[in-house]
Amino acid sequence: MDKGVVNKILVIRIDFLGDMVCTTPLLHALRVRWPHAEIHVLANKYNAAVLENSKDINKIHYYVYSKNFQKNIRPGFLHYLIDRAKLIVSLRKYKFDLLIIPNGGMNKNAIGFAKWLNVADCRWHNADTEFDDRLQEHVATRPMDHEALSGFKLLPELGVPDISQLRLYLQPRAELISAWRQRFKDKTKPRIGFFISNNNAARRWAWDKWQALTDKLAGDYELLIFHSPQEHFPVGWRDGSSAQRISTPTVPELLAAMTQLDCVVSADSAPVHFASALQIPVVALFESRPEKYLRWHPLGVKHIILHEGKRVEDIKVQSVLLAIQALFSDESDQQNDISQNQPAEAIACIA
Structure with a gap:
């Protein structure tokens, strides 16, 4: 042509x-x-x-x-x-x-x-x-x-x-970014976004695992728990002093809120790609299916992919914790290819 x-x-x-x-x-x-x-x-x-x-x-x-x-x-x-x-x-x-x-x-x-x-x-x-x-x-x-x-x-x-x-492209609204910046105030700790909602049962991480991760990170990080408006938190869920729940009414609001994050933790879904486009380091939770994590992994941003079984649910809390810590250290600047069949704490890391 x-x-x-x-x-x-x-x-x-x-x-x-x-x-x-x-x-x-x-x-x-x-x-x-x-x-x-x-x-x-x-x-x-x-x-x-x-x-x-x-x-x-x-x-x-x-x-x-x-x-x-x-x-x-x-x-x-x-x-x-x-x-x-x-x-x-x-x-x-x-x-x-x-x-x-x-x-x-x-x-x-x-x-x-x-x-x-x-x-x-x-x-x-x-x-x-x-x-x-x-x-x-x-x-x-x-x-x-x-x-x-x-x-x-x-x-x-x-x-x-x-x-x-290759990189992805998004252009959040400046006025919405400003509004979310004012809402979150000055940042005193690294800010992590947990994206807990997923309509696909194979890609949902269990509530008790999100809770355990929240408890382990409390004190060292500011935690923002993003969820859909339809999400129902279990009885007894503890946000803790360093966590708050966020539910945005629209996609533009979500993108603007995400610009205030230093790290994203999400199962295989849209927030993984939003984080990539916004240049936010991401821990991506996948099923152990190459046709998924090789075709939908984050692009153009520092990231770590985790997969430890047929379901996202199989990924251990310790694995996610280590991945987050690696993203906030120099370790994630190095490329590591670690088999999913390694012990629980093993991760597949792509920088």
């Missing part, structure tokens, strides 16, 4: 928050490669928030789901019929030169919708090139590259970047 031909680009990403954050390196590379092109993103009402204030895109459009109506900005069947038709018509009018679906796996909703838009040059992974971590054949035979590279593989014009040099 000739550089001068690309005037309008549409990127479709309609899955999760973390997935969209992992697409930001691609959006940045598109802007660098075609600096004068209009770059549009078709997102959903949940993941669009991470693109706020992005300098790499010109416009965000909102996908309309054909079955899960509650996911739409205007829920309900009638609104779906009207809004989906309007979306197709409006996107066709842009006459995009290039359409990209950067998912490593085939997103059937995105592909099906893209076919309505009459774009001549469409790029997405097919059955021969995709990686679906639910398929054992893919896990056994296909490369487990980071999800952030999936879109680059569709665009030889960009080349595939060195993963060690």
Whole structure:
């Protein structure tokens, strides 16, 4: 494709928050490669928030789901019929030169919708090139590259970047950062954020382990316990004198609050990628599945990956404690590759 031909680009990403954050390196590379092109993103009402204030895109459009109506900005069947038709018509009018679906796996909703838009040059992974971590054949035979590279593989014009040099991009609101800075006051101890909520049972760390970690760190660190508004703390939970609970109503509020942290501890979910983009060292808790921790690990930031069994629950408190201590010492500046089959305190560390 000739550089001068690309005037309008549409990127479709309609899955999760973390997935969209992992697409930001691609959006940045598109802007660098075609600096004068209009770059549009078709997102959903949940993941669009991470693109706020992005300098790499010109416009965000909102996908309309054909079955899960509650996911739409205007829920309900009638609104779906009207809004989906309007979306197709409006996107066709842009006459995009290039359409990209950067998912490593085939997103059937995105592909099906893209076919309505009459774009001549469409790029997405097919059955021969995709990686679906639910398929054992893919896990056994296909490369487990980071999800952030999936879109680059569709665009030889960009080349595939060195993963060690890749970074994620977020632009939190300045006024919200200022408000959270005032709320937390002056920092007298290192500040750690625990992200305890996770909808996937295999990725939840037990309450008693979060409590034990809180007790061990109390006194030496200021602890902020981030949780979803729907989270119910168990009876008898002790925050302690150095911990406070934080529940933010929106993604922009969460990102702004996170800028005040020195370290993040989270299971495999969006906060791992938020921390990476915000350049906050992170302890990431994973299942012992290479198709997960090799494809979704933190990028461009000092981090330690832990995995000790089939479930995040299998990770020991002592392992997390040692990982936090390592991030606050010189140890994490060195690269260590330690097998998950080592004793409980062993960690897999990538700096």
